[in-house]
Amino acid sequence: MWWLDNVLFFVAFLLGLGLFSYRVWRIVQVIRLGKPSEVSFSFGRMVGKVVRYALIQEKMFQRPIPALLHYLVFAGFFIVNLEMVEVFVDALTDEHRFFARRLGEVYPYLVSFLELFAVFVIIACVIFILRRTVVGVRRFRAPEIDRHSWLDALFILVAVPILMVFILLMNGADWVLIERGVLDVAFREGRFWLSSLWAPAVLGSLSEGTLHVLSRVGWWGHNLLMFGLLAYLPHSKHLHMVFSFVNVALTPEVPRGAMRPLPEVQKVLQTYLGVEGSGGEEELPERFGAKDVPDLPWKSILDAFTCTECGRCTSECPANLTGKKLSPRKIVMNVRDRAEEILRYWAKNGRDGLPEGSLFSYISREELYACTTCQACVEACPVNINPLTIILEMRRYLALDAGQAPREWTLMFSNLENNGAPWQFPPEARVQWLRSPQQK
Numbered sequence: 001m002w003w004l005d006n007v008l009f010f011v012a013f014l015l016g017l018g019l020f021s022y023r024v025w026r027i028v029q030v031i032r033l034g035k036p037s038e039v040s041f042s043f044g045r046m047v048g049k050v051v052r053y054a055l056i057q058e059k060m061f062q063r064p065i066p067a068l069l070h071y072l073v074f075a076g077f078f079i080v081n082l083e084m085v086e087v088f089v090d091a092l093t094d095e096h097r098f099f100a101r102r103l104g105e106v107y108p109y110l111v112s113f114l115e116l117f118a119v120f121v122i123i124a125c126v127i128f129i130l131r132r133t134v135v136g137v138r139r140f141r142a143p144e145i146d147r148h149s150w151l152d153a154l155f156i157l158v159a160v161p162i163l164m165v166f167i168l169l170m171n172g173a174d175w176v177l178i179e180r181g182v183l184d185v186a187f188r189e190g191r192f193w194l195s196s197l198w199a200p201a202v203l204g205s206l207s208e209g210t211l212h213v214l215s216r217v218g219w220w221g222h223n224l225l226m227f228g229l230l231a232y233l234p235h236s237k238h239l240h241m242v243f244s245f246v247n248v249a250l251t252p253e254v255p256r257g258a259m260r261p262l263p264e265v266q267k268v269l270q271t272y273l274g275v276e277g278s279g280g281e282e283e284l285p286e287r288f289g290a291k292d293v294p295d296l297p298w299k300s301i302l303d304a305f306t307c308t309e310c311g312r313c314t315s316e317c318p319a320n321l322t323g324k325k326l327s328p329r330k331i332v333m334n335v336r337d338r339a340e341e342i343l344r345y346w347a348k349n350g351r352d353g354l355p356e357g358s359l360f361s362y363i364s365r366e367e368l369y370a371c372t373t374c375q376a377c378v379e380a381c382p383v384n385i386n387p388l389t390i391i392l393e394m395r396r397y398l399a400l401d402a403g404q405a406p407r408e409w410t411l412m413f414s415n416l417e418n419n420g421a422p423w424q425f426p427p428e429a430r431v432q433w434l435r436s437p438q439q440k
């Protein structure tokens, strides 16, 4: 019945992969709702950005200690899961520890390396859990971090160390079996660094049958949890493990501080002025700025699904720091909330139409107008998310389409239109200050 084990393994894998792919496909559908976006497709630059921001995580190291811990979890998770290569080969060949019989003395060094990283990952995750639960770092206790977000972060921080423990359990049981000469291997000198320290003392008295069971518990526990996490990932903020690579690769190369101009306004003016080649009125944009998710550039929707909810943007935001209602993290999370609402609506009603409400059901005018457009949030984001684009697009909708600019702005606009300056004086009064009181 060995084949049943392997069939179950591949069924679990395909189920996890299928659920992951289906959910990502649905997210891509909602991202495709967005307007054309300024992105970079230069291959060399894309690779450079992926290395700097996703692999080396350059921006994270502005805060070295959390960055180092995060890096241990990130790199450790991928390194330790190289073990999955052997897991798949084992399942295909119906062997256990396929490479132990073929890599000779190199094999125990590889396993020891993975064990070392497994321990690093466990330590880093425990510190992260303590930071969230006991220390209570301010960034993680903001109003936008609701119960769901908080539990989502905690769930992964607990699940990842459990994954590591399953691997260490399998290695420990196997090491005792190797020492007893039950498990056939091709190395004589090497040892599994960590397992050889603890397993003989803890598991040494167990029978061969029990050790085999423990080894299988570790193997199955690790694999089922991995495939479960694969299915869960796109429903959580941890989708950034995948999307951040795409997001940083596509970051547009614009000068620092540059804002997107308004080609829509240019088009309207050219149309009304009858500029040649400007097209007819039927080609005019339906609306200015963004009222809802489909009005945003698609890169902003991708940004929303990439957000790690780390709060670095909010902790640098001068508006937030001076007690205003604005939090750039909340703005990005709200775009995702509205996109999720659209996905739920589509699941019930098909892909036609949008649910009632808009982005303004989540984001208030007060938040939008508190922004100074300083771009500190854009600079701070480790995965190159741009909360300011969302804020500006929504403000443009309020000012240009809904006629809901603040009173001071409306006054300034009308002064610009009538006087050619933001002030309430006619152009001929502009140089009056040069004249002496007698001349006036």
Ligand code: SF4
Pocket: 313, 316, 317, 318, 319, 320, 326, 327, 328, 370, 371, 372, 373, 374, 375, 376, 377, 378, 387, 388, 391
């Ligand atoms: S651009 Fe706006 S949201 Fe971003 S940091 Fe500056 S004030 Fe805050």
Ligand code: SF4
Pocket: 306, 307, 308, 309, 310, 311, 312, 313, 314, 328, 329, 332, 380, 381, 382, 383, 384, 385, 387
């Ligand atoms: S936008 Fe960037 S900095 Fe802000 S919470 Fe999301 S990932 Fe963190």
